[in-house]
Every structure is written in structure tokens, then in C-alpha cells.
Amino acid sequence: MTQILIQGLLLSGLYALIAIGFTMIFSVGRVLNLAYGAYLMLGGYTYFWVAQTMHMPKPIGIAAAIGIGALAGVAMHRLIVRPLHSDPVAVEISTLILAVIIQAGIVLVFNDAPKVLHPIVDGVWRVGGATVTFNILTATVASWVILFALYHFVRKTHVGRAISAVSMDIKGAALSGVNPDRINMITWAISGALGAIAGVFFASYTQLSPSMWVSPLIIAVAVVIVGGIGSIIGTLIVAHIIGFMEIISTTLIAAELRGVFTMLLIIVVLVLLPRGLFGRGEL
Amino acid sequence: MTSTINWRHLLLWAVFLGGLALMPQFVTRGTLRTFIFANYLAIFAMSWDVLSGRTGYVSFGHPFLIGIGAYTSAILSYRFHVPVGWSIPIAVATTMIGGTLFFLPALRIRGSYFALVTLAFMELMYQLVQVIRPDLTGGTRGISGVQTLLRGAVNNYYLSLGLMGVIAILLWSMMRTRLGTALSAIGMNEEAVEGSGLNTTKLKLFAFMVGAAVAGIGGAFYVHYLGSIAPRALFDVNFLFTIIVAALLGGASTIIGPMLGAFFLTFLLEYLRPLLPGAERYFIYGLIALLLYMYEPRGLYELFHRGRARIFGGRA
Numbered sequence: 001m002t003q004i005l006i007q008g009l010l011l012s013g014l015y016a017l018i019a020i021g022f023t024m025i026f027s028v029g030r031v032l033n034l035a036y037g038a039y040l041m042l043g044g045y046t047y048f049w050v051a052q053t054m055h056m057p058k059p060i061g062i063a064a065a066i067g068i069g070a071l072a073g074v075a076m077h078r079l080i081v082r083p084l085h086s087d088p089v090a091v092e093i094s095t096l097i098l099a100v101i102i103q104a105g106i107v108l109v110f111n112d113a114p115k116v117l118h119p120i121v122d123g124v125w126r127v128g129g130a131t132v133t134f135n136i137l138t139a140t141v142a143s144w145v146i147l148f149a150l151y152h153f154v155r156k157t158h159v160g161r162a163i164s165a166v167s168m169d170i171k172g173a174a175l176s177g178v179n180p181d182r183i184n185m186i187t188w189a190i191s192g193a194l195g196a197i198a199g200v201f202f203a204s205y206t207q208l209s210p211s212m213w214v215s216p217l218i219i220a221v222a223v224v225i226v227g228g229i230g231s232i233i234g235t236l237i238v239a240h241i242i243g244f245m246e247i248i249s250t251t252l253i254a255a256e257l258r259g260v261f262t263m264l265l266i267i268v269v270l271v272l273l274p275r276g277l278f279g280r281g282e283l
Numbered sequence: 284m285t286s287t288i289n290w291r292h293l294l295l296w297a298v299f300l301g302g303l304a305l306m307p308q309f310v311t312r313g314t315l316r317t318f319i320f321a322n323y324l325a326i327f328a329m330s331w332d333v334l335s336g337r338t339g340y341v342s343f344g345h346p347f348l349i350g351i352g353a354y355t356s357a358i359l360s361y362r363f364h365v366p367v368g369w370s371i372p373i374a375v376a377t378t379m380i381g382g383t384l385f386f387l388p389a390l391r392i393r394g395s396y397f398a399l400v401t402l403a404f405m406e407l408m409y410q411l412v413q414v415i416r417p418d419l420t421g422g423t424r425g426i427s428g429v430q431t432l433l434r435g436a437v438n439n440y441y442l443s444l445g446l447m448g449v450i451a452i453l454l455w456s457m458m459r460t461r462l463g464t465a466l467s468a469i470g471m472n473e474e475a476v477e478g479s480g481l482n483t484t485k486l487k488l489f490a491f492m493v494g495a496a497v498a499g500i501g502g503a504f505y506v507h508y509l510g511s512i513a514p515r516a517l518f519d520v521n522f523l524f525t526i527i528v529a530a531l532l533g534g535a536s537t538i539i540g541p542m543l544g545a546f547f548l549t550f551l552l553e554y555l556r557p558l559l560p561g562a563e564r565y566f567i568y569g570l571i572a573l574l575l576y577m578y579e580p581r582g583l584y585e586l587f588h589r590g591r592a593r594i595f596g597g598r599a
Contacts, residue, residue: 032395083577088395089341090580093531094573096343100524101569108566214520218406221399256414263407270400271388 003130004247010132012243013140014201016147016236018216019223021194023235026224028167028187031081031088035095036195036220037213038102043069043196044203044212045106048115058120065196073192077185086184099213106210114209120200139201146197150190151232163187215259222262226269226277238277241265296455299539300448307437314553315436319508321549322443326450326501328529328541333454334382334494336535337463338487339470340389344401345526347408348385348495350517352378352502354412357429357512358419367430367507375499382495386488393473409518425513432507439508446504447542450497455538457493466490467536528572534584543583548572 022036043065051061080098084090119135126132154160165173166183174180202216219242227238242262249257269277307315327349335342356374359365365373388400412420420426433439457463465486468476477483506512516522525548533544551571555564579586 026395032398080577089339090576092341092343092395092398093527094576096520096524097528097569097573097576100521101566101573104563104565104569108563214406218403221402225396225399225403254414256410259410260407260414263403263410266403267388267400267407270392270396270403 002127004244004251006127006130006132007251008240008244008247010136010140011247012240013143014136014198014205015219015223015243016239017139017143017194017198018202019220019227019235019239020147020150020232021191021198022217022220023224023227023232024163024187024194025191028163029077029081029086029184031086031091033076033095033191034092034217035076035099035102036191037215037217038099039069039072039192039195040199040202040216041102041106041208041210041213042072043199044117044208045110046196047200048110048117048203048208052118062120062197062200065200066193069192069194069196069199070189071192072196073188073190074185076192077188081184081188082181099217103210103213110208110210112210114207116207117200117204120204135204139205142197142201146194147232147236150194154232159183159186218259218262222266225266228275228277234277296452300444303444303448304441307440312436315440317549317553319436319440319443321546322440322447323501323505323508324525324529324549325447325542325545326443326497327526328533328545329450329454329538330494330497330501331526332530332535332538332541333466333497334385334491336530336541337458337466337470338490339473340393340487341398342385342401343398343523343527344385344403344405345498346518346522347401347405348378348381348498349502349505350405350408350412350514351381352499353506353512353517354420356503357426357506360507361426361429362419367432371500371503371507374503375496378499378502379492379495382491382498383488385495386491389487389491390484405518405523409514412514412518420514421512423514425511425516427511429506429510429512431510432504442504443508446500450500451538451542454493454497458538462486462489470536528576531580532572532575532582534582537584540582540584547583 018040021039022033025031025033025036046065046068047061050056050064051058076095076098080094081091084094119133121134121138123134124131125134125137152160154164162173162178162183163186165176165178166180166187170180173183198216203212206212222242223235223238226241227234242265245261245265246258249261303318306318310318327345330348331342331345334340334345352374355377356367356370359370359373360367385401385404389397392400413423417423433442458466465476465481469483469486469490473483476486529544529548530541531544532547533542534540548568552564552568555567559567575583
């Protein structure tokens, strides 16, 4: 029981971090970024290259991952989303193609054998019969800190408020002197950076492989659908629902059923409550 | 949009299919295998196009439907020794039932949400196939040694070409009726179609059923051509990518477009093989697909039309 509780909390924290960058783009840019999983992959591989191939200190690796992620986000906005005028279907399809290109690029540079990241923080902590690695604990704590910081950034700073204004109403925001295009670009950069840092933790939790982008994308999609778009708190809650559901189904029923309930939840919620549990009326 | 079918159309079809039918005289067995794959990909792309290209309900789970068709037929013939003459029709019927499952969310949601739920369908299927009754589905490794219908590249080529030709002509004639116009109109503005007194629910259901049936036929015949099936080869984003890109590159909402796209993609991949042996191929191939799509979202068909107009004048 304690084990389920602890494992569930840890996994959910990670899932919230994975989902938040995806939600932001969906809420502010009103497009689905199917290449979001590729940010995680880019982040994970960048960290791997800097910290494990070049043997530089780990913080530099994380910083490099964040930088690459933000850069990828800006590049995607400038080169794909803007030329397509944010047409949702065209962006979905182009980002799907882009994800396949990035996957091929990763195979090209790093070959397609899976790679194992050394734990970012060593050591284990035994509590109530459960073993918790400091690595995953760090990931969860970091994810909470990042989400908390993001929440305050969106609420308190000028840019953050502009972001939430654009997510509510583009024309209204433009009339109040906000440049939606610039805000969109900033959001893409933040989303890329969040994806990349999530990727470092996700990769250290599982492993690095060129096809690792699919499952975090599915998690992000599940959180967005079940939670409805736009709210950081909603994302956090739904990430816990999904995280706990996975842990409970893997420990109590069968390990192979890990993703099945998540998929079923997506389908049921979409059919019964198309706006999500905490949704807003954008359809 | 609706226009009568005249002798010129029939002549063009005859030239196109007749030209393809002569291929075995000119090309090697290996190239013929590529042609067979292109034919099947064309069937999948056409079926995606009926469902998504026309009505605008973009499906990211098309391999789900193809997979149902392929798995049903493979399981029936391999595990229960049902003759192929029965297993394929049953597989197509099952796929159409699967198509209704797709249809249920489409009643309430559209746009990005529909794309997402179909993606979820595909992943669900991928995981279920490995977990539920692995004794039937073969689990992660899949099934190999499924009965093949015909032997030899030439025979299989004619089978796939015949299938593609019949499906293409049937869909093409269907799309030239008022029904096809109504389906394309749903893609443009669903409210307007509903306002014109048409029952969009029935129209969508019909389109989904036709799309699913074609996917089922394609999937079932494809598995009996390959002789094997595995979940990761089927319920895979790369496979989905190839289907969607084939349909879009060729030109969605046309019949010839998805076929064109399928041949273009298959041969692009094939001709890149000697130049770039490894993953570079997919890199270049994806890049070409992305650039073409960004430059002309309506696809090669549109480019040809424009090129023709520029040379001979006429429609701009």
C-alpha cells in the first residue's frame, strides 16, 4: 500500500512535468504539437552527450538540454507553425512528420541502440518496504518546483500574464497591446525547455532510445484530454489520476496492462465529457 | 464538382491501369515487389482519404482499422484453419464494426480531439494485442506462417493491382455522385451541410464504413501476401506516417492523388536505398515529405494541375 502511494506520487510528478509543456502550446497556440515527444528525446540525448560522452558536470548537461529544447521550440514556431498560419490540421501533420525526421536524425547521430543514463543523483532511500531512488525523487521534486515556478510566472509576471491573455483571446490580447506572435514564440520556447528537462528525467527513469518519444506524447495527450486544456492545476491533478491508475494497474493486476487503462480513460472521457474534467469550451 | 463520367475518363483509367498491368514485362522481380507494396499503400491511403481527407475528420489511428482486418484474417486462417475465402470477408466485416467504434467519438468531437482519440485507439490496440490472448495473437512476436494466397511476384502483383484498380474505380465513381460532393462539403463546412437539410451523421457513418471496409480489405489481403504479422510493424507511428503522408502528398480528396502519393513515396524510399543505406534515408525522406507538404498542402496532384495550366493555359 505504502509502495503504491509512493510510487504513484513519484510517477505522477514526472507525468505532470511531461504534460505541462504540451498543454501550454495547446492552450496558447491552439495547435497540437505532435513533435512534443521529440523535445524530450532531444533533451535526453543532449544531456547524455554532454554529461556522459563529454564527461562534463551534470548541471551543464541539464542546462544544455534546456537550451536545445528552447531552441527547438523557437525553430519549430518560426519554421513550421508561422508559415502555416497556425492551421491546426496542417500543424498536426507537419509536426508528426517532423517527429519522424527527428527520430531518424537521432538514429543517425547516436545509432539506434538504447542507452542508459547514469542516475542524475545517486543513492536510494528505503521507506516502508519501498525503495525509492534519489534519482526519481529528484525528478519529482524538481517537477513540483518547476510547476510551482511556472504557476507564479504565469500569474505574476508581465510576460506570464500576456501568455494567459493570448490563451484566452488572441484579438483581445492584441488590442491590449500584447504582440500575440511574440508571446507565441516565447511559449514555444518555454514548452521546448520544459519538454527537454522532462526528457532528461524521463530518460533517467526509463532509458534513451530513438522511439522514446511516443509514450510521453501519449501521456501528455491523455493528461490534456482528461484534464481539459489550459490549467496548470488541472494538469497536476490529472497527472496524478493517470499516474496512480498506472501504478495500481501494474502492481495489482498485470504489468503489461500499464497503458491500457490510460487509453480507455482517454476514450471514455472524450466520448462522455468532450471538454475534459476541468475543461474550457474550446472544441 | 459533380459531373458525368465520359469516355475520356474511362480512357485515362484504362491507360493508367493498362500501363501498370504491363509492368511485369519491363521490370525485375525485386522492383515488382516494390510495386506490390506501393499498390497496398495506395489502398490504405485511399481508405484514409475517404475517412479523413474528405470529411476533414483527421484520423491518426488508421493502422487500428488495417490491424483489425489483418489480425482477424490471420487468426482465423492460422489458428482456426478457416479457408481464406471465408476469413477475408469476416475480417472486412469486423473492420467495419471497428469503423463504427471510430465513429462514436466523431459524433461529439472534431478537429484535434478526434485526431487524438483515434491515436489513443491505435495505442490501445497495440497494447491489447500483446496482452489479451497472446495464444491467439502471438503476443509481441506476432504470427508468422500465415497462409499466402498466391506464389511469385508476378501473381501477387496482379492481385494487388486488381484490388487497387477495383477499389479506385469504385471509390472514384462513388465520389462523382452527389454523395461524394456531400462528403467533401462536410470537410468544408459541416454546419452548412446540415443547414441544407442533409443528415451529416448518416453521411459520416457511411464514409467511415466505406473507409473501414477498404482498410479491412487492404489489411486482410496484405497479411495474406506477407504471410506474417507483428504488432510493432502495424500499430506504429511510422506506418501511420507513411499512410497519411502518401494521401496528403498525392493530394487529399482525390482518388488519383493518394495512389500517386503512394507510388511516389515507395519509389522515393527505394531509390534512396543505394545512395543512403541507413537511417539517413528516413531523414531525407521525411524532409522531402515535410517540405512538399509545407509548400503545397494540396499535394502533387495540384502541382501537376498547375504545371499543366502554366504550359497549356486554361485553369489557373
